[in-house]
Amino acid sequence: MPVHLITGAGSGIGAALTRMLIERGDGVVALARDAGRAKQIAAEFPGVSTLVGDLENPGRLAWALSKQSLPDRIDSLVHAAGVVDLGAVADLSAASWQQQLTVNLAAPAELTRLLLPVLRVSRARIVFVNSGAGLRASPEWSAYAASKHGLKALADSLRAEEHANGVHVTSVYPGRTATPMQQKVHHQEGVEYDAERFIDPTSVAASILNAVDLPRDAEITDLSIRPGR
Template sequence: MPTTLITGASGGIGSALARALAGTHDLILTGRGGAALDALCAEVGGRPLRLDLTRPETFEEALAGLGRVSNVVHNAGVVELGAVAEQGHAVWTHTLAVNTVAPAELTRLLLPGVRQERGTIVFVNSGAGLSANAGWGSYAASKFALKALADALRAEEAEGGVRVTSVYPGRTATEMQRKVRVQEGATYTPEAFIDPQTLARTIAFVLNAPRDATLTDITVRPGPPA
């Protein structure tokens, strides 16, 4: 049974993925800790791993003695909307730290084990990682950089059998999306967005795909109204 580490596992896509993989993957579920993470670990039989994604210098110590890791799903992320003219460096630094630097450092530290397992690394990106709109500069920049990280890693690790996939979801019915809609001054209507379980099933397929295929880039958009 593969061991899969999921960042940002406490809610949204991360918790849906943990439930989708329960029983077929050993799970290491990362978050900032707290009741939600503990409850999810109890529900799916996962191991909690507390990480502060703003402090990559603490990762090596946190990962000490972690053991076998087959797959890594970089799911955690933050967003703060605002025009380039309005957002100071603190927003940019925080967004890039969580959305780009943390995945890069976590990948670096976990890569030797993933190589041994010939495993898969999934980067949950965003439609904003392919096209930047007004007000989305800092977030889109972090996701464009995440795409570059994934593309470079895929080229570097292909011969060793490590598969690397970027998933580009459209708007998904999560608490992050609720926050975005508030910032946009719009109503949060979850039925208009992608169900997190749909993204979870998509990522599960990537992780479980036969070895003769690598799914490099997957774009998922909300479907037509029911």
């Protein structure tokens, strides 16, 4: 049975992917920020295993994981967690910059580093759920876009470094998707939120599954997804 470790499994794209993997009988390990969130995810998705590690404090991830039982194999690692806080460069605080760069970039790098020994043995696929903001930056999006541009750089470097070890790396760049994060963005933009205008999270999750399920003789490196209506 394939085993997948997912961050952000409790919401949005991560939740949609978790549900699809469970329904087809795969094993899922969800990384939760604390024990309370782990219980919520386990209750929502019966059969899912959980690990606790706070992505806002990547320097503590090694210690946190050392106190828990990691799976013997991981067939895919999907980085779906993320935070966003809009604002002009003139207005964004250092704390906002630090949080977005930490959760969206430094934490995926550290978690990947810690899991690489297992990922290499499993010849796993690593998927970074990036964003259209990882390819272009718009006004008010500087910190978030910077974190996602950095995530692209991380994925590109990792892909070249781990190719010889059989580890495949994919970056997925969804356009606006109907998630709680998108609701927050609309609130900050001061515009009405209409989920029907955006990509359904299950559509992005299905694209991630295509990358994960691809035969070993091929690798999807970069995948952009845009609203079709």
